[in-house]
Amino acid sequence: MRSIRKSFGNVEALRGVDLTVQPGEIMALVGDNGAGKSTLVKTLAGVHIADQGTIEVDGVPVSMAGPQDAVRAGVETVYQDLALCDNLDVVANLYLGRELRSPARGPLARFLAGKRMSFEATRILDELAVTLPSLRAQVATLSGGQRQAIAVGRAVLWGSRIVVLDEPTAALGVQQTAMVYRLVRTLKERGISVVLISHNMVDVFEVADRVTVLRLGANAGVFDTSTDKPSDVIAAITGSDAITAAEGLR
Amino acid sequence: MSATTPAPRSRVASLLRRDLGLWPVIIGLVIIAVGFQLANDAFLSSRNLSNMILQTAVLAILTLGVMLVLLLGEIDLSIGAVSGLTAALMGVLSALAGWPAWAAILAAVALGAIIGLIQGGWIVAFRAPSFIVTLAGMLVWQGLQLLILTPQSGQLRITDPFITGIASSYLPRPAGWALAIVIALGAAGWVVLRRVLTSRSGYETDPIARDVIRIVLGVGVPIGVMVILDGYFGVPYLLLIVLAITGILAVVTGSTIFGRHIYAVGGNIEAARRTGIRVSSLRVVIFMIVAGLAAIAGVLSAARGYSVSVNTGGGNTALNAIAAAVIGGTSLFGGRGTIIGALLGALVISSVQNGLALLGQPAATQVITTGLILLAAVTLDMVARGRRPFGGLR
Numbered sequence: 001m002r003s004i005r006k007s008f009g010n011v012e013a014l015r016g017v018d019l020t021v022q023p024g025e026i027m028a029l030v031g032d033n034g035a036g037k038s039t040l041v042k043t044l045a046g047v048h049i050a051d052q053g054t055i056e057v058d059g060v061p062v063s064m065a066g067p068q069d070a071v072r073a074g075v076e077t078v079y080q081d082l083a084l085c086d087n088l089d090v091v092a093n094l095y096l097g098r099e100l101r102s103p104a105r106g107p108l109a110r111f112l113a114g115k116r117m118s119f120e121a122t123r124i125l126d127e128l129a130v131t132l133p134s135l136r137a138q139v140a141t142l143s144g145g146q147r148q149a150i151a152v153g154r155a156v157l158w159g160s161r162i163v164v165l166d167e168p169t170a171a172l173g174v175q176q177t178a179m180v181y182r183l184v185r186t187l188k189e190r191g192i193s194v195v196l197i198s199h200n201m202v203d204v205f206e207v208a209d210r211v212t213v214l215r216l217g218a219n220a221g222v223f224d225t226s227t228d229k230p231s232d233v234i235a236a237i238t239g240s241d242a243i244t245a246a247e248g249l250r
Numbered sequence: 251m252s253a254t255t256p257a258p259r260s261r262v263a264s265l266l267r268r269d270l271g272l273w274p275v276i277i278g279l280v281i282i283a284v285g286f287q288l289a290n291d292a293f294l295s296s297r298n299l300s301n302m303i304l305q306t307a308v309l310a311i312l313t314l315g316v317m318l319v320l321l322l323g324e325i326d327l328s329i330g331a332v333s334g335l336t337a338a339l340m341g342v343l344s345a346l347a348g349w350p351a352w353a354a355i356l357a358a359v360a361l362g363a364i365i366g367l368i369q370g371g372w373i374v375a376f377r378a379p380s381f382i383v384t385l386a387g388m389l390v391w392q393g394l395q396l397l398i399l400t401p402q403s404g405q406l407r408i409t410d411p412f413i414t415g416i417a418s419s420y421l422p423r424p425a426g427w428a429l430a431i432v433i434a435l436g437a438a439g440w441v442v443l444r445r446v447l448t449s450r451s452g453y454e455t456d457p458i459a460r461d462v463i464r465i466v467l468g469v470g471v472p473i474g475v476m477v478i479l480d481g482y483f484g485v486p487y488l489l490l491i492v493l494a495i496t497g498i499l500a501v502v503t504g505s506t507i508f509g510r511h512i513y514a515v516g517g518n519i520e521a522a523r524r525t526g527i528r529v530s531s532l533r534v535v536i537f538m539i540v541a542g543l544a545a546i547a548g549v550l551s552a553a554r555g556y557s558v559s560v561n562t563g564g565g566n567t568a569l570n571a572i573a574a575a576v577i578g579g580t581s582l583f584g585g586r587g588t589i590i591g592a593l594l595g596a597l598v599i600s601s602v603q604n605g606l607a608l609l610g611q612p613a614a615t616q617v618i619t620t621g622l623i624l625l626a627a628v629t630l631d632m633v634a635r636g637r638r639p640f641g642g643l644r
Contacts, residue, residue, distance in 0.1 A: 085517030087585035097525025
């Protein structure tokens with residue numbers, strides 16, 4: 001994403017923001033409230049349309065006119081509410097809205113290919129090393145981490161190359177958080193790029209490769225988690241004096 | 251004493267705190283059957299059960315329809331009025347305009363679908379609550395029914411032999427037996443086939459006991475019903491119509507993509523929308539199906555009474571159907587319920603009313619009892635789920 005600009009009325013939410021993610025890279029996106037994280041991510045998801053700027057996937061410019069364009073370009077966003085149907089089982093949620101169709105079809109009805117969906121779901125969840133009590137378990141009965149895993153699994157199953165996770169561990173306990181970290185690393189191993197929005201510096205330095213900091217709708221530095229310190233990132237977020245030191249790293 | 255009481259109580263609580271499925275309504279039906287049989291041994295006679303099937307048919311079709319709307323988390327209060335108005339249209343076309351029976355029936359069902367289109371379209375287009383839109387609809391359709399039938403002094407006799415024949419004809423006995431045997435063999439064969447295919451594909455199969463129960467029910471119910479009906483006039487056409495509608499809706503809700511989307515919209519409409527399900531058109535289609543089924547119920551109601559009047563579809567018709575769906579395990583919050591449950595719920599209401607009438611109880615007792623059963627069913631359901639719409643941990 002290059003020089004993305006977006007205004008809502010008089011408010012300039014994004015003032016020319018860049019965001020680059022390599023294949024198989026985990027990029028954290030951090031910033032204070034109102035820094036423009038959500039707006040940027042929603043632009044990437046096709047929910048907001050940028051006023052200016054370009055979005056390229058694999059070097060090909062993508063015109064984002066709606067969420068369907070993002071999906072077609074291989075960008076899946078897992079929002080905080082996860083968009084799961086609590087009354088349906090795991091398989092039904094993984095395939096929600098894109099159910100596989102049985103070859104046996106009636107004159108009017110399109111039948112579900114239940115076996116094939118169960119089979120594929122088992123495979124993908126095994127690959128992601130997600131353990132669930134049963135594929136037929138109602139999602140309402142699962143833990144927060146398992147629910148997050150299903151939402152992520154859905155993005156993977158649908159063949160996306162960029163997965164955006166919005167605060168995935170915000171509501172989770174220690175064990176569940178570890179499970180989501182593992183899941184994110186598995187995505188990376190599969191060559192999927194991950195954009196991780198987070199408020200939690202521990203989160204960020206635990207899993208991310210690089211960190212993009214936004215402040216007041218503009219870039220405030222890109223950091224490498226293997227060489228930079230959390231304090232540098234925090235300084236960039238708050239805009240304190242240390243930002244001058246951080247600027248040199250861009 | 252005080253040290254031992256908590257343990258059994260918590261065990262009961264944990265037993266209750268799970269999805270009870272169809273068990274409450276099945277156990278309820280057994281209690282009804284045994285109780286009324288003890289009070290009056292005519293209750294389980296072939297004659298009474300055969301009549302009960304006829305009495306259930308109209309309510310059952312309305313219940314199956316309204317259950318679909320409840321699955322979406324919506325409601326349709328107009329189904330009674332729609333059945334009355336469409337029956338009135340059929341009556342006028344058949345008895346006064348001299349239309350052939352099939353054309354009059356088709357026109358009634360088409361009117362039902364159009365009414366559903368109007369109501370569903372209104373709800374979707376203006377984001378209006380379905381409770382209000384269908385309440386308004388109920389009043390308007392009732393008014394139109396009154397307008398049509400007032401010149402006929404409020405009542406129209408149905409004389410067309412085809413229409414009245416629907417409600418008073420029976421399958422020849424050999425055909426009835428053949429059908430019952432085909433259904434029984436088909437049900438048993440299906441369970442076995444599914445088990446073989448599932449285990450061959452390496453996927454987890456259901457416990458063997460559950461499949462055995464399925465086979466016993468799948469064979470026992472059709473044969474048992476046939477034995478009972480054979481003691482009177484055989485299989486009524488009305489039963490065939492109800493079974494056909496039940497079968498189609500059970501397949502649609504359970505095995506098609508459309509059906510899956512109904513449950514998805516009822517479970518989380520925002521999630522359904524975001525994953526690309528065409529929520530608006532789905533909701534409109536469901537309202538059309540419901541009103542279309544209400545029209546079929548209206549036609550059958552007129553056929554059974556040999557007439558259509560200003561009272562057809564009036565009174566408690568719609569509310570009884572909603573009560574039956576809820577007794578059958580349908581959630582008013584949307585996303586939960588089964589077709590078979592709805593059918594059994596309708597059977598609960600009509601069997602209680604039949605039983606009380608058999609004991610010479612007045613209508614007042616029947617209405618009060620229906621209300622209390624509804625209350626008991628909902629309370630049991632709420633306790634079982636810990637007051638959460640889908641149960642579970644959160």
